[in-house]
Amino acid sequence: QVQLVESGGGLVQAGGSLRLSCAASGRTFGIYTMGWFRQAPGKEREFVAGIYWRGARTFYADSVKGRFTISRDNAKNSVYLQMNSLKPEDTAVYYCAVDRDLLGATSSLEYDYWGQGTQVTVSS
Numbered sequence: 509q510v511q512l513v514e515s516g517g518g519l520v521q522a523g524g525s526l527r528l529s530c531a532a533s534g535r536t537f538g539i540y541t542m543g544w545f546r547q548a549p550g551k552e553r554e555f556v557a558g559i560y561w562r563g564a565r566t567f568y569a570d571s572v573k574g575r576f577t578i579s580r581d582n583a584k585n586s587v588y589l590q591m592n593s594l595k596p597e598d599t600a601v602y603y604c605a606v607d608r609d610l611l612g613a614t615s616s617l618e619y620d621y622w623g624q625g626t627q628v629t630v631s632s
Contacts, residue, residue, distance in 0.1 A: 510534045510621040512604045517626030520594055524630075528589040530604030530623060541607040542580060542587040545616055546600035546628075553603070555614040557589060567612060572598075594630045601625040 516528040528544070543558035557568045557578040566578050577590040587604060605619040613619065 510536060510539075510606050512606065512621060512623035514602065514604050514623040514626040517602060517628045519629045519631065522594060522596055522630055522632045524594050525590070525592045526594065526628060528591065528602055528604075528626060528628075530587045530589075532585040532587075532604075532606065536585050538608050539606055540609060540611050541613060541619075543605050543607065543613075543619065544578060544587075544589045545603045545605055545619075546598075547603070547625075548600040553616045555616070556602070558612065558614065559587060560611060565612075567614070569614075591628070594628075596630050596632045598628065599630050600628060602628050 511533045514530050539561040541558050544556040545553050546556050547553040559566045559578045559580050575593045580587045603625045604623040606621040607613050607619045610618050
C-alpha cells in the first residue's frame, strides 16, 4: 500500500500562486505515474496534471496548461504542483494520486492510491 499526504493548500486571491506538495510513503516501488486531480462541489473529480515517475515526462489538462507545473523528487518520494495565475474556477479540493500499472492515464478510475486532499480557494 501507498500512503499519500498533501499539503500547501489555502486561500489566495485571483492571479496569485500556490505550491502543493505530496509526500508518499509505504510501498512506493513500482510507481508508473503520479498525478494531481481536483474536485469542486457538485462536480466529478477531474484530471489536472501528471508525471512519469522514472522519465519525468509531464502532461496537463488543457484548462491549466501554461499556468501549472508538476514536478517530482524521487529521493523524497514527493510530487509538487506549482500553480500560477490562479483563477476562481481553480477552487477545489486537490488530490494527489498514484497509478501503478499505467503510464500517462488521465482518468481517476485508473489510479490506485489517493491522498486525503487539500483545499484550494481562489477569491475574486
